[in-house]
Amino acid sequence: MKINWFKYSSPQTFYPLAGKMIPWFAWLATILAIAGLYISFVIAPTDFQQGEAYRIIFVHVPAAWMSMVIYIVMAAWAGLGLALNARLSAMMAQALAPTGAIFTLLALVTGSLWGKPMWGAWWVWDARLTSELILLFLYLGFIALQSSIDDPRRADRAGALLALVGVVNVPIIYFSVKWWNTLHQGSSINMGAAPKMAATMLLGMLLMALAFWMYTVAVGLMRVRCIMLERERSADWVKALSLGAK
Amino acid sequence: MQWASWSAFFNMGGYALYVWVSFGLTLLCVVWEVLALRKRSAQALRLSRLLAQE
Amino acid sequence: MNEAWIIVLKRDLLLAFRRRSDVATTLFFFLIVSSLFPLGIGPEAAVLSSIAPGVLWVAALLAGMISLTRLFAADFADGSLEQMLIAPQPLALLVLAKILAHWIVCGLPVVLLAPLIGLQYALPNESLLVLVWSLLLGTPALSLIGAIGAALTLGVRGSGLLVALLVLPLYIPVLIFGAGAVAASQHGMSAQAHLSLLAACSILALVLAPLATAAALRISVE
Numbered sequence: 001m002k003i004n005w006f007k008y009s010s011p012q013t014f015y016p017l018a019g020k021m022i023p024w025f026a027w028l029a030t031i032l033a034i035a036g037l038y039i040s041f042v043i044a045p046t047d048f049q050q051g052e053a054y055r056i057i058f059v060h061v062p063a064a065w066m067s068m069v070i071y072i073v074m075a076a077w078a079g080l081g082l083a084l085n086a087r088l089s090a091m092m093a094q095a096l097a098p099t100g101a102i103f104t105l106l107a108l109v110t111g112s113l114w115g116k117p118m119w120g121a122w123w124v125w126d127a128r129l130t131s132e133l134i135l136l137f138l139y140l141g142f143i144a145l146q147s148s149i150d151d152p153r154r155a156d157r158a159g160a161l162l163a164l165v166g167v168v169n170v171p172i173i174y175f176s177v178k179w180w181n182t183l184h185q186g187s188s189i190n191m192g193a194a195p196k197m198a199a200t201m202l203l204g205m206l207l208m209a210l211a212f213w214m215y216t217v218a219v220g221l222m223r224v225r226c227i228m229l230e231r232e233r234s235a236d237w238v239k240a241l242s243l244g245a246k
Numbered sequence: 247m248q249w250a251s252w253s254a255f256f257n258m259g260g261y262a263l264y265v266w267v268s269f270g271l272t273l274l275c276v277v278w279e280v281l282a283l284r285k286r287s288a289q290a291l292r293l294s295r296l297l298a299q300e
Numbered sequence: 301m302n303e304a305w306i307i308v309l310k311r312d313l314l315l316a317f318r319r320r321s322d323v324a325t326t327l328f329f330f331l332i333v334s335s336l337f338p339l340g341i342g343p344e345a346a347v348l349s350s351i352a353p354g355v356l357w358v359a360a361l362l363a364g365m366i367s368l369t370r371l372f373a374a375d376f377a378d379g380s381l382e383q384m385l386i387a388p389q390p391l392a393l394l395v396l397a398k399i400l401a402h403w404i405v406c407g408l409p410v411v412l413l414a415p416l417i418g419l420q421y422a423l424p425n426e427s428l429l430v431l432v433w434s435l436l437l438g439t440p441a442l443s444l445i446g447a448i449g450a451a452l453t454l455g456v457r458g459s460g461l462l463v464a465l466l467v468l469p470l471y472i473p474v475l476i477f478g479a480g481a482v483a484a485s486q487h488g489m490s491a492q493a494h495l496s497l498l499a500a501c502s503i504l505a506l507v508l509a510p511l512a513t514a515a516a517l518r519i520s521v522e
Contacts, residue, residue, distance in 0.1 A: 041255070046248060052259035056268045063272070102275050110268040117264055137469040144465050148456050157519040158452050162466060165448055165512055169470050172501070176473035179497075183480065215276065222283045229290035239298035242291040 009088040011228040012237045018221040025221070029214035036207030044200050056114040057201070062209035064107040064128065067135055068170075070100035070216060074142075075167035078160035088224075090156035091231075093163060094146055095223035099216050101139035107132050127181040131174050138166045152231055304389040305397035312401030315374075322367065326406045327413060330363035334417045345422040352421035353431070353482035354475075360410050360435060361471050364442045367406045368467070369460050371398065371450040372517065385521055392510040395517065399447045399510065407439035423486070430485040430495075437495060438478040441502040444509035445470050451516035474501055 040058035047054040074096040081089030111129050112122050123129070145162055149155035232238045249255040258265045316323060337355045338348055375381040375398075384394050414435055415428045423431065449467035453459035481494035 042248065044248075046259065051261060053261035053264055055258070055265050059268050059272050099279065102279060106272055106275055109271060113264045113268045117261055134469050134472060137465070141466040141469065144462060145452060145456075148453075148458060148462055154519060154522075158516065161448075161512065161516050161519060162452060165470070168508065169473075172473050172504075173469070176476040176497075180476045180480065219279055219283065222280070222287070226283060226286045226290055229287065229294065233290070233294045234297055238294045242295035243298055 009086055011088070011091075011232055012235075014088060015225055015228055015237075015241075018225050022218050022221050025214045025218035029211050029218060032207055032211035032214060036204055036211050039200060039204035039207060044204055045198075050118060053114065053117045056110055058204050058208050060107060060110040060114055061205050062212050063103045063110060064132060065209050066212045066216060067100055067104040067107050067132065069213070070096050070103060071135065071138070071163075071170065072167060074100060075163040078163040082157060082160040082164070087156070090160060091224050091227045092220065093160060094156070095220045095227055096216070097139055097143050097146070098223070099219050101136065101143065103212065103216075104132055104136040104139055108136065125181070127178050130181070131177050134173055134177070135170070138170070142166070304387065305393045308384075308394050308397040309401050312398055313404065316401065316405040322370065323405050323409060326363050326367050327409050329366055330359050330410050330413060331417070333362060334359040335420075338420070348420075349422040349424075349486065352418060352423050352427075353479040353486070356414055356417060356421070356431065356482075357434075357438075357475050357479040360414065360439065361442060361468070361475060363410055364406055364439060365446060365464060365467060365471075366460075367402070368446045368450045368463050369453070371402050371447060372454050376454055376521070381517065382521060385518060391514040391517065395447065395451075395513045396506075396510040399443050399513070402447070403440055403443040407443055411435040411439060423482075427482055427485045430491045431482050433495060434478040434481040434491070434498060437498045437502055438474045441474050441498075441505040442471060444502070444505035445474075447513040448509055448516055451513045451520060454517070454520040474498065477501065 036058065040055055044055070044058075046052060074093045077089045077096070078093040080086060081093060108129065111132065115124055115126075115129075116122050142159055142162055146155045146159040149158055229238055229241075256262060256266075334356055337351065341347060341351070372381060375384070385391060387394065411432060414431055418428045418431050446463070446467050449463045449470075452466065453462045456462060477494045477498040481491040481498065484491045484494055
């Protein structure tokens with residue numbers, strides 16, 4: 001069976017298709033989040049070292065994972081858009097960036113909320129928090145570049161190139177921050193190693209991460225629909241849609 | 247079941263502030279993002295309706 | 301065969317020589333920024349020498365960055381950039397020549413001035429030597445990575461600030477290894493590992509950055 005991908009990549013056909021997909025992903029996200037929250041608050045036992053405060057990892061770690069996954073997915077869409085000159089891919093990349101930035105911000109804030117009772121300080125230059133901060137800068141740079149270029153075609157392609165450059169740099173930045181951290185902090189408390197990873201905890205984090213992932217897909221599709229409407233404002237299908245919507 | 251009572255659950259072993267603020271902020275971001283996107287979509291549709299009616 | 305890039309290099313150097321104030325601006329900026337810190341922190345030699353690696357490297361980073369927007373702007377304005385895009389020579393090579401000229405004009409003077417400022421920060425002699433080495437190995441990477449940002453923001457409103465936002469996060473590894481090398485020498489450790497990593501960064505940037513910059517220029521000019 002051969003699917004005509006180019007047919008689905010035109011905004012006019014993708015817009016209603018995305019509209020049908022959004023509720024499915026939203027429901028999946030809700031169900032997974034309920035299951036994840038049930039495990040993280042009811043099933044998972046109290047940590048003998050950290051007490052109940054460790055339950056923050058059920059939102060902190062998935063948010064941190066997602067912030068990285070979204071950056072990679074965003075760069076992949078951007079690269080695809082650049083290689084195939086596909087508008088839809090570039091719009092996908094643009095649609096994912098704000099959600100990625102929000103997850104990065106959440107990972108930072110929840111990390112700091114976890115750090116306060118654990119380390120006694122709101123901010124510690126720990127390797128993970130520092131890399132998250134840099135990742136936030138990368139997201140902000142991508143968003144700022146795209147929003148300051150008026151021509152959408154140029155904005156797409158410039159953003160794509162920046163995302164690709166960023167994705168090449170992320171491992172190097174991560175390695176250098178780790179290196180810097182081990183040199184300057186020695187053997188201080190490490191976030192990742194603090195709670196012994198029990199199977200239930202891992203399951204809870206995985207479920208929450210999957211819920212975030214499904215949420216990201218739903219919200220990304222919502223945003224890509226907005227971008228399509230805004231870019232094709234004067235196209236006939238958008239006009240017809242807007243007249244039918246009321 | 248980990249919790250003796252509802253108040254113990256809400257108290258989170260004394261870490262209520264940190265735990266509930268973390269989860270609350272996450273929920274807030276999710277709700278805000280969805281609402282903002284709905285508004286953005288409605289606005290875009292309204293604008294192109296104006297364009298269409300011209 | 302590829303003499304075009306030598307011509308571009310010579311031309312850019314000649315232009316920079318005619319407008320010497322540009323070079324002076326970068327140097328003065330480096331000098332001023334690194335002189336502000338003792339005024340803000342206090343003149344204690346122990347404190348100053350402990351912050352010196354980070355401060356001098358950050359000052360070098362910023363000094364290299366402020367001149368980035370000029371890298372392609374003049375050529376873009378007078379149309380010679382478009383000539384380079386359609387030239388038979390590979391664009392990446394011509395871009396590399398421009399980046400090399402930028403480094404000679406803006407990077408090298410900072411490398412040469414740094415030990416003097418290091419003296420003001422009470423750095424011992426062997427650390428001064430490591431400082432020069434680290435800057436010599438690291439600043440090419442700054443020019444190379446910065447060129448990508450300069451090309452992406454060519455002709456965009458507010459490009460000066462935008463370049464900072466795009467480029468500074470990418471400079472972080474160079475900063476860590478560069479400042480780390482000087483700090484290691486201060487603590488009596490070998491700076492070999494840091495310097496090797498710094499050289500690795502520069503080599504990687506040398507391979508990839510001209511290609512990315514060339515692609516960015518094509519996106520920006522078309």
